Amino acid sequence: MPLDEDLLPEARKSYRYQWYVVAICMLAYVFSFVDRQILSLMIEPIKRDLHLSDTQFSLLNGLAFSLLYSVMGLPIAILADKRSRPLIISIGVAFWSLATAASGLAKNFVHLFLARIGVGVGEAALSPAAYSMFSDMFPKSKLGRAYGIYSLGSFIGGAAAFIIGGYVINLLKSVDAVTLPLLGEVRAWQLTFLIVGLPGIVLALLVFFTVRDPRRRGLRRDADGGVQKVALRHVIGFLWRHRRTFAAHYLGFSLYALVLLGMMAWTPAFYIRAFSLTSSEAGYLLGVVVLVANGSGVLFGGWLVDRLARRGHTDAAMRAGVIGALGMTVPVVAFTQVGQLWLSLALLAVAMFFASFPMPASTAAMQVLSPNQMRAQVSAIFLLISNLIGLALGTTLVALVTDRVFGDPKMVGSSLSIVYGLASVLTVLLLWRGCRHFRRSVAAERAVGEPAAQPEGVS
Template sequence: MAVCTAAYVFSFVDRQILSLMIEPIKRDLHLTDTQFSLLSGLAFSLLYSFMGLPIAILADRRSRPLIISIGVAFWSLATAVSGLSKGFVHMFLARIGVGVGEAALSPSAYSMFSDMFPKNKLGRAYGTYSLGSFIGGAAAFVIGGYVINLLKSVDTVALPLVGEVRSWQVTFLIVGLPGLLLALLVFLTVRDPDRKGLKRDTDGGVQKVALRNVFAFLWGHRKTFASHYLGFSFYALVLLGMMAWTPAFYIRAFGLTPTQAGYLLGVVVLLANGSGVLFGGWLIDMLARRGHPDAAMRAGVIGALGMVVPVIAFTQVGVLWVSLVLLVLAMFFASFPMPASTAAMQVLSPNQMRAQVSAIFLLISNLIGLALGTTLVALVTDRVFGNPKMVGSSLSIVYGLASVLTIVLLGTGCRHFRRSLALEKRDAEAVKGIPAREEGAAR
């Protein structure tokens, strides 16, 4: 679990490092806010989302550590290649490569953890793993800020075999190449746990699960998964959007340098998001111990309720420390969905399709959260306000609406989730030969 969490740290360093360097990248590659949002959102999420499903099919059938190892090596090389970009198209293709590699990690890790931990500890397990994303996000801000400050008086750096590159390009190389060593560590140290909770036929044999079976399972619980997938996707839109656009907001609204913004936001992400994701995991397990079968969904609703006001307000105050206090609150509650969304899927889904169910969620979540969320802010800034300094108002509008949608969708989803759990339990008892409860009682 520690090695997988370390891989998650590296994935978010490589994913998040782009947002801190928005101004020098825009300047050197001659980009608009909308084009930059495509690099940070659509380029990454495009194949990250769609490659997740075929990779997840492999993860439900083959060695999950091997799949993770290959993914880590691929995204690390793609991150380093981002540092060699000479234009928008080059950078776009490199970011697609980062997304393809990272698509291998979470579905495989989620599936392994469900075989390693009992259900009453899954919330904390996923919370601990998810902590890696915020350690990585914080590290990206701090490392990026340090390198930018180190090379602030240097226009170009001469590198062997590469030639002259800008300081932001050096940053990509620094954070990308060490991932190759991590890929080797995953391959050498992580063992695939025995698969537990396999769904069986009436004769006791393990069911063969094809992709059509996964979609049939989702359709059988369509109200539950519609609420889950869409609710947590809008939740992700808020979290990932703030991670992408908050540096630009503080640089433009309060005149911070990239280095100052990097150090400041690194601390915020590490403390606020890190404590939020651990608290969210603990809350899920606490609610489960108190007899709430919809504990994961319920924790998501609580987080969204706590998030909605500060996420709107932190860009609308003119005092830096007040804005930061509100940002800390917003980031704390915005971290709840990471363990909550995962725990809900793994508890409900049969073993043979857990990675695939997760991959479909990540496909939808990232298309909405990354591709749509980051681009909507840019479009409102560019097309509605026509002023880059109004990015704060764009954040309040887009993420305020997304927070309200999250509350509505997850709130209605709790009831559907309880019903789905009852139906799955009834079916499992019937297969084992235990007299099934009447449908009304199960509901």
């Protein structure tokens, strides 16, 4: 139905504001990935100064971050389903920014491990709250696009971490240490953490003062017309009722995350060791690959979800995941096995493009199926499983194969091929099987009432 002309300016204002919220949440996601990813580029100086093995470094890059990032996501998500979501996001941004800066003060493995746990705790506040807000702001036909643009922040952040980190490392390559007021002597890599961490405080204030919590829509109501109160046991009951769907979704997309996050964590070390690149050179090259390949991949993945949905596929998000997993399987194995740098980077770009599909796809699937009162919690449980598998297990498996099977750091490329090749095949099988279960779950939820009725958007 056409909008009345008198309402058009207000409608346009609302439309612009909706995308402003997506943009500022995307910017927060950029900051989160810069703070998360910068560690992987500085693997060699950190290992040298703190006397670490590949396995210990993988714990910093995986387990330390994912431990409380995964666990704290659920209680924070429970708050996000009941309290102000912009407030939760702003507190989270401030917390992880300070924790990143604290990484620059680390003097040993334990100090850095604790600081990385802090980064994980702060970042746990962002995605569940952002996902929940978007579902209340956009119709289903635009959800894939909104999630795709938001998810783009992870790859802009990953690229920025590589490029900015490479620039700072190159800038400080002749500087062994600097002396700062109150802090004393700090190494170049420690200064890098301070530089990238502190600006997040400004972003936290921007979220707090400019984003308002949208009205919650699609709430299920009891027989008296009141909003049903949802406890964690209700969420567990919902997941159990659709256990085949969520088993395929959670495990399939978690293995997908294992491949994507593992490549983000280990490709700098691979190119430094296999092609004798400097940290700066690796940062610049990988920054371009992540920005172009992953950025276009996540946008295309979001478009594909919306396209399949418009064509009547109720399992659109799961189908998009299957397509992406099929596309990444061969290049993710091959890029470490070729001898030419240009060919390796080309294959990596293809792998990264398809590896980006699940970011909007996995989110859209959860938000479409779940009732409003439990969206953030369903997302948080997924992030709990996804990050324990994708970050903690995925990065450490590669290190263990390198250290224990090959016993040679230069064989990290073969470890990548083995671990992520197997994970890619399992991803395809799980998501393909999950499509059928997802269709059944959507039909079942529609039979008892549309769980996530969306507001009409402005075209």
